[in-house]
Amino acid sequence: MRRGPGFLYGHQRGSFVFLLIDEYMDAGSLNAMKRIVLFLAVGSLHAASYYVASTGNDSTGTGSSGSPWLTLAHAVGAVATGDTINIVANGNRVTCDTTIPATVTNITVQSSKLALFRPVGYRVNPAVDSANFGKCQFASIGMIAQGEVHGLNATPTYQGMSRSGSTFTMNGNWPSNGYTVANGTQVEFEVNPEAGYPIPPSTVAIPSPLVIGQHYYMVNCSVSPACGQSGSTFQVSATSGGAPITITACDADCTTYTTIGLPVQVDAAADTITSPDALSAVYANGTPVTFASGGLVRPNNLPSPLQQDTIYYVRDLSGKTFKVAATPGGAAIDLTNVGTGMESFSNATVPSGWKFSGIEFAPTSGHFMFNEIIVGGGRETSPLSMPKHFEFDRIWCHDFSETDNGPIRCIAENSTYFSIHDSYISGMKVVSNGDVQAIGGWSSFGPTTITNNFLEAAGEIVEYGGVVPSYYPLTNQNKTITGNYFYKPFIWKYTTGTTTPSGTCLYDAPNSPDPDHRGGEFYLNTTTSQGYVCVAGTWTTTGTTPTHYGVKNILEFKSGRNWTITGNVFQGNWTDAQSGQAVLFGGRLDSGPGFANDHITFSNNKITNTYRAFSMGQLCSGTSTGTAPCVNGITNHHTITNNLIVLGGPSYCGVAFDSTTCGFNMWALLWSGRGSLQDTFDHNTLVQPDGISASPYTPNSYFYDLTPVPSPLNDQIRYTNSINSYDFPAAIAGFSADFTNSTWDRMVLIGATGTYTGSAGPGNTMTNTSLPANTAAVGFVNAAAGDYHLSPASPYSASNGSATLLSNDGTDLGADIDLVNMATSGAVAGTPPWDQQAGLQLNLGSTQVVFRYEAPTSSVCTATLYTAPARISSNQAASVADGSANSVSDGVARQLYISGLNPSTHYWYKLACGGGVLLVGDTYTRAVGSGTSQFSFDWNAAVAMQYSSSRSMSSAVSLPAATRQLIPVAANSVVYVQVGTTGPITILIAP
Numbered sequence: 001m002r003r004g005p006g007f008l009y010g011h012q013r014g015s016f017v018f019l020l021i022d023e024y025m026d027a028g029s030l031n032a033m034k035r036i037v038l039f040l041a042v043g044s045l046h047a048a049s050y051y052v053a054s055t056g057n058d059s060t061g062t063g064s065s066g067s068p069w070l071t072l073a074h075a076v077g078a079v080a081t082g083d084t085i086n087i088v089a090n091g092n093r094v095t096c097d098t099t100i101p102a103t104v105t106n107i108t109v110q111s112s113k114l115a116l117f118r119p120v121g122y123r124v125n126p127a128v129d130s131a132n133f134g135k136c137q138f139a140s141i142g143m144i145a146q147g148e149v150h151g152l153n154a155t156p157t158y159q160g161m162s163r164s165g166s167t168f169t170m171n172g173n174w175p176s177n178g179y180t181v182a183n184g185t186q187v188e189f190e191v192n193p194e195a196g197y198p199i200p201p202s203t204v205a206i207p208s209p210l211v212i213g214q215h216y217y218m219v220n221c222s223v224s225p226a227c228g229q230s231g232s233t234f235q236v237s238a239t240s241g242g243a244p245i246t247i248t249a250c251d252a253d254c255t256t257y258t259t260i261g262l263p264v265q266v267d268a269a270a271d272t273i274t275s276p277d278a279l280s281a282v283y284a285n286g287t288p289v290t291f292a293s294g295g296l297v298r299p300n301n302l303p304s305p306l307q308q309d310t311i312y313y314v315r316d317l318s319g320k321t322f323k324v325a326a327t328p329g330g331a332a333i334d335l336t337n338v339g340t341g342m343e344s345f346s347n348a349t350v351p352s353g354w355k356f357s358g359i360e361f362a363p364t365s366g367h368f369m370f371n372e373i374i375v376g377g378g379r380e381t382s383p384l385s386m387p388k389h390f391e392f393d394r395i396w397c398h399d400f401s402e403t404d405n406g407p408i409r410c411i412a413e414n415s416t417y418f419s420i421h422d423s424y425i426s427g428m429k430v431v432s433n434g435d436v437q438a439i440g441g442w443s444s445f446g447p448t449t450i451t452n453n454f455l456e457a458a459g460e461i462v463e464y465g466g467v468v469p470s471y472y473p474l475t476n477q478n479k480t481i482t483g484n485y486f487y488k489p490f491i492w493k494y495t496t497g498t499t500t501p502s503g504t505c506l507y508d509a510p511n512s513p514d515p516d517h518r519g520g521e522f523y524l525n526t527t528t529s530q531g532y533v534c535v536a537g538t539w540t541t542t543g544t545t546p547t548h549y550g551v552k553n554i555l556e557f558k559s560g561r562n563w564t565i566t567g568n569v570f571q572g573n574w575t576d577a578q579s580g581q582a583v584l585f586g587g588r589l590d591s592g593p594g595f596a597n598d599h600i601t602f603s604n605n606k607i608t609n610t611y612r613a614f615s616m617g618q619l620c621s622g623t624s625t626g627t628a629p630c631v632n633g634i635t636n637h638h639t640i641t642n643n644l645i646v647l648g649g650p651s652y653c654g655v656a657f658d659s660t661t662c663g664f665n666m667w668a669l670l671w672s673g674r675g676s677l678q679d680t681f682d683h684n685t686l687v688q689p690d691g692i693s694a695s696p697y698t699p700n701s702y703f704y705d706l707t708p709v710p711s712p713l714n715d716q717i718r719y720t721n722s723i724n725s726y727d728f729p730a731a732i733a734g735f736s737a738d739f740t741n742s743t744w745d746r747m748v749l750i751g752a753t754g755t756y757t758g759s760a761g762p763g764n765t766m767t768n769t770s771l772p773a774n775t776a777a778v779g780f781v782n783a784a785a786g787d788y789h790l791s792p793a794s795p796y797s798a799s800n801g802s803a804t805l806l807s808n809d810g811t812d813l814g815a816d817i818d819l820v821n822m823a824t825s826g827a828v829a830g831t832p833p834w835d836q837q838a839g840l841q842l843n844l845g846s847t848q849v850v851f852r853y854e855a856p857t858s859s860v861c862t863a864t865l866y867t868a869p870a871r872i873s874s875n876q877a878a879s880v881a882d883g884s885a886n887s888v889s890d891g892v893a894r895q896l897y898i899s900g901l902n903p904s905t906h907y908w909y910k911l912a913c914g915g916g917v918l919l920v921g922d923t924y925t926r927a928v929g930s931g932t933s934q935f936s937f938d939w940n941a942a943v944a945m946q947y948s949s950s951r952s953m954s955s956a957v958s959l960p961a962a963t964r965q966l967i968p969v970a971a972n973s974v975v976y977v978q979v980g981t982t983g984p985i986t987i988l989i990a991p
Helices: 072-076 126-132 252-257 731-738 817-823
Strands: 002-004 007-012 015-025 033-042 049-052 084-087 093-095 107-111 134-138 143-145 158-164 167-170 186-191 216-219 233-237 258-261 265-267 272-274 288-294 312-318 321-325 342-347 352-357 359-363 371-375 388-393 409-413 416-421 424-428 437-441 448-451 454-457 462-464 477-482 485-487 494-497 522-525 530-535 538-542 555-557 560-566 569-571 581-587 597-603 606-608 612-618 635-641 644-646 668-670 680-682 685-687 703-705 718-725 743-750 765-770 780-782 787-790 839-842 849-854 861-866 876-881 887-889 893-898 906-913 916-924 935-938 945-948 973-979 986-989
Touching: 049 072, 072 084, 072 093, 084 134, 107 134, 107 359, 158 252, 252 258, 359 371, 409 424, 424 437, 437 454, 555 560, 581 597, 581 635, 597 612, 612 635, 787 817, 817 916, 839 916, 849 861, 849 906, 849 916, 861 893, 876 893
Parallel strands: 049 084, 084 107, 093 134, 107 352, 134 359, 143 371, 352 388, 371 409, 388 416, 409 437, 416 448, 424 454, 437 462, 448 477, 454 485, 462 555, 477 560, 485 569, 494 522, 555 581, 560 597, 569 606, 581 612, 597 635, 606 644, 612 668, 635 680, 644 685, 668 703, 680 718, 685 718, 718 743, 743 765
Antiparallel strands: 002 007, 007 015, 015 033, 033 973, 158 167, 158 258, 167 233, 186 216, 186 258, 216 233, 265 272, 272 321, 288 312, 288 342, 312 321, 522 530, 530 538, 780 787, 839 849, 849 893, 861 876, 861 906, 887 893, 906 916, 935 986, 945 973
């Protein structure tokens, strides 16, 4: 159900219902009447239901509930647009290896017992819901939905070479990858940015006088070995069959870094395009295709007049060769040149409109899988050719067992309009240091929404980037990640050393969220070959050595733009295959010429028990020059605000027992040394255990610059209003050396030493820094118990009349813990966050505010208004609690009213129940006439509803409690709806 300004839009198979919400609310009754104007438009769709079961038969079955099919592959080949496929939830698994067709759309694949799941907004729980899942098993390919691509593919189309004079020798083998080359084949030369990590020397060049991206033609290609095979030789010419080009220079770096690419072949004289590999049977005259011109480090140009992100149509198809037209069957387009760089094309007829609800996905025993589900192969040349509109709703995706290697990834997501919500992904892992993700992609255009999921993987739990896409300027953009629980179990912590472990150790508690991957960390003494395992916090000898699954970051991108990450909990990470940070925002060369690192918002999140918090940066040599130019600019526009970060201490260092090298850079790391621009770090709280500076655990900085920063410097960066452990390296001297036009203001640095006020370099200001000796001196309410509110006596609290240092907006320094707790309140439990269960109604032009909510506990709830951002007693304007004259409650659903407000005053509010904060924020009343008053409400399967055309409800009709059935009414009708008390009600303002 999607909400919009002034209307509520709902959808069910075969009908569309538009609801315009009016303004009546009966404040005297809990089961309040709502007057609603509903506009209904009905359209018929084909909507048949079919069944797949472990007891079915693909040969004789009809797909009915009494005669089901056996496999999903058979079902997807038999259904039509708009149909539903039910996986029968009988406790047995159905083989679901299949390729999703592009010829049918708007298909729902769901459990036959979907109605028994909690409604949308509540995460599935495998322990509770196991019997209700439609169970899919994978024995071979998994489930694949992707476009068909020809041309640029970083592995087979690029090959290494050696050179003697003007003759090149192939180091790779094109024919073994399905490509045919010969004299006259077009090739191009480029610098491979990954041949020498981190980036090639700035002076490296391809063989002179060749030019990067220019098409050349193979001549004098050897017969034995055959042209294109490893060891074969050839020369290049500027024209087909022309004289060989004399190579005048190519030093050792040139030979090391130069790679040869095989683009789509273009003949401008004949207006033809030829694929270097075979076309599939789906290509025919009239097939829609899109084109792109990519490369490893630089963008190039399509043959004129072709345009990127435009659909053309195949005509005059002959084998692998065809022409293109602007319309189906239209005239062939006259190509005026062959373009530059690695041309590619892809079929624009792609899978779209598939929804999976209540399905369990897992491999069969012993079957190693790379991807259980592929939504986009990652080589598509345009968003027009990417799979689109895929939704995964309340699914469970997991491994076969803890001891089975793999799967590497639950979902490979390289698509547009992708959503996964209320789902549970666990057990993604691989031996050693491989990249493993719950969700990962490398060519995802978005929008992508990842909401209210449990996400677990040994590698990067969610990661995007790292592969050169065919589509430039793809940057893995438009991602919204909200309300998820990112988790790594301690059973995957594998440490080695030369001493016997001592002290406490890490183990998964009996109530940890993943019962299938639960246990204690393992330590191997390599001197004695004795293993130790943590049992309930105590080291115990063991004769069993578990599999070491390499552990990496929690959330990472190697190319990202326009990401919003809010309300998530990130729990558990340690140094292993990577350095133990929770989050890595990095632009990497292996993501292609469009790689970027900009416009990222990270707010209202909670990070606990990790070794580091952030690393960020970008690998490129400058904004316009060098072998790897920053085509999209250096790292810029990151907003990291209002986060609570509690680091784990020495136990989360993978070599804590006998190494003096573990432990530095606990907050943020500019790991590329390539500069950063206009980033904001504001109102964050980061704490570490006191007394951890002794060897072998020696964190040394709040923000650490790994390498000397060349021009451009870190410019226009703001660090403000935060509480953090440890200091900037070299204090003001380091800030002065590495930053320009930047601000360091109102910062509390626990345990820091050095000077933090005074001359800070060109355009910088470094002021208002406080250096408490330890965590206790900060004045948290109860840090030992995890309560990081500032106490009223804290020298940094707005409640303290003689505070040492306050934020520049009058609130407490550090994170607004109420706001963090509210935003993350549903992430661990998998329930809707409190702010979605509670609502604030503000009638425009009135003097009353109404809070409506379902209390999470039986505790008394109190609603309070404040006249300033600091929600402290001195700013309190009004307050009302359960049981007062301005409250209504039946013990579950409740309402509180605050009246007598000033219509022109700005208020801040808080709704709290016991120790939990349900709702915080700010709003204001407006003068009469400034707008109309209205409210909207949402219901789910746990809420009973009635509606009638009369206030008395005498002709009431009860809506089924287990469905989101919409109400068909005549246009402009006015109806009254009564909501029962068996579930949460969400009230939203829609001006």
